[in-house]
Amino acid sequence: RKEVEQDPGPFNVPEGATVAFNCTYSNSASQSFFWYRQDCRKEPKLLMSVYSSGNEDGRFTAQLNRASQYISLLIRDSKLSDSATYLCVVTPGDSSYKLIFGSGTRLLVRP
Amino acid sequence: GAVVSQHPSWVICKSGTSVKIECRSLDFQATTMFWYRQFPKQSLMLMATSNEGSKATYEQGVEKDKFLINHASLTLSTLTVTSAHPEDSSFYICSEAGDVSYNEQFFGPGTRLTVL
Numbered sequence: 436r437k438e439v440e441q442d443p444g445p446f447n448v449p450e451g452a453t454v455a456f457n458c459t460y461s462n463s464a465s466q467s468f469f470w471y472r473q474d475c476r477k478e479p480k481l482l483m484s485v486y487s488s489g490n491e492d493g494r495f496t497a498q499l500n501r502a503s504q505y506i507s508l509l510i511r512d513s514k515l516s517d518s519a520t521y522l523c524v525v526t527p528g529d530s531s532y533k534l535i536f537g538s539g540t541r542l543l544v545r546p
Numbered sequence: 547g548a549v550v551s552q553h554p555s556w557v558i559c560k561s562g563t564s565v566k567i568e569c570r571s572l573d574f575q576a577t578t579m580f581w582y583r584q585f586p587k588q589s590l591m592l593m594a595t596s597n598e599g600s601k602a603t604y605e606q607g608v609e610k611d612k613f614l615i616n617h618a619s620l621t622l623s624t625l626t627v628t629s630a631h632p633e634d635s636s637f638y639i640c641s642e643a644g645d646v647s648y649n650e651q652f653f654g655p656g657t658r659l660t661v662l
Contacts, residue, residue, distance in 0.1 A: 439589070478639050478653040479590065522589070532578060532643050534651060538589040 436461055439537035441523050447543045452513045456521055456540045458506040464528030468499055470508045471522040473539065479522055482508075513544045549573050550642055552654035559630055560662055566626045567657045569640030575620035576642035580651065581613075584637040596623040630661045 441458045448454050460468075468485035483490065485497040485506055496509040506523055523537040549572040559565050569579060577598045582590040594615055595603040602615035614626040627634055637658050641651040 443587075476637075476656075476658070478656050480653070481650070532580075532595070532651070533592055534580075534590075535592075536589040538587070 437537075438462060438527075438535050439523055439525055441521075441537040441540045443538060443540060445541040445543050447545060448513055449545055450513055450515060452544075453509065453511045454513055454542060455510075456508045456523075456542075458508075458523030458537055460504050460506070460523075460525045460535075462525070462528055463501075463504060465504075465525040466528045467526040468497075468506050469524040469534075470495075470497055470506075471524055471536070473520045473522055475520075479536075482521070510542075513542075515544050515546065518542055518544045550640065550652050550654040552640055552657050554657060555655060556658040556660075558660045558662065561631050562629055564626055564628045565630055565659060566624055567638055567640075567659075569623045569625070569642075569654050571621045571642050576623075577620060578643040579617060579623040580641045580643070581615065581623075581625050582639045582641065584639065584656075590639065593625075598623075627659065630659070632661045635659055635661045 439460050446454055470482040471479040472482045473479040483492050483497055485499045487499050489498045494511045498507045520539040520541045522539045524534050527533055551570045553568045557565055579596040581593045583593050584590045592605050593608045596615045596617040598617045598620050604610045612628050617623040637656050639656040641653045
């Protein structure tokens with residue numbers, strides 16, 4: 436079983452749509468959780484951290500369910516510029532600085 | 547945030563040659579840097595943790611004699627792919643640790659290696 440699992444997509448949605456991505460992680464000791472965005476042939480960039488209480492940054496909302504070991508990302512009012520691959524990332528919980536990446540969910544926003 | 551550069555951005559080489567990739571921290575003294583590899587349509591996989599002034603820590607399954615890491619200064623870490631083969635063709639990305647309390651990392655733009 437992969438440490439971080441994501442639906443690969445692609446999710447093909449019209450502009451203005453709301454889209455949700457899910458992610459599950461296998462290590463219950465994981466401490467920190469993130470969503471990164473990666474454009475084609477580019478490096479990943481931090482989109483937002485994910486906290487137990489849930490957090491929102493503009494059109495983006497992230498949720499964490501530790502009991503179910505489940506993370507979600509909601510994007511409202513999708514823009515063309517949101518087209519990218521969204522990576523779910525966790526830390527292993529062993530106090531290291533390592534990041535464990537999911538394989539990503541691809542989003543295509545069409546006009 | 548910190549700025550990380552990588553050089554070269556892409557390289558094509560013949561099988562059997564060695565390739566050196568540089569990762570520089572431009573505005574931050576990074577005692578810890580990370581090297582990742584990403585094959586097409588796959589996730590980033592951590593290869594090794596590079597510590598300034600000491601030996602790198604390699605992840606399981608990564609050959610330390612094939613992927614040589616040198617972190618001689620606080621602003622430069624290098625990854626040398628020795629005797630490269632076509633299966634080493636990949637996207638290599640470095641990162642540096644930022645605020646450790648947030649497990650923050652800043653990524654370089656990546657180096658695309660193609661081995662013929």
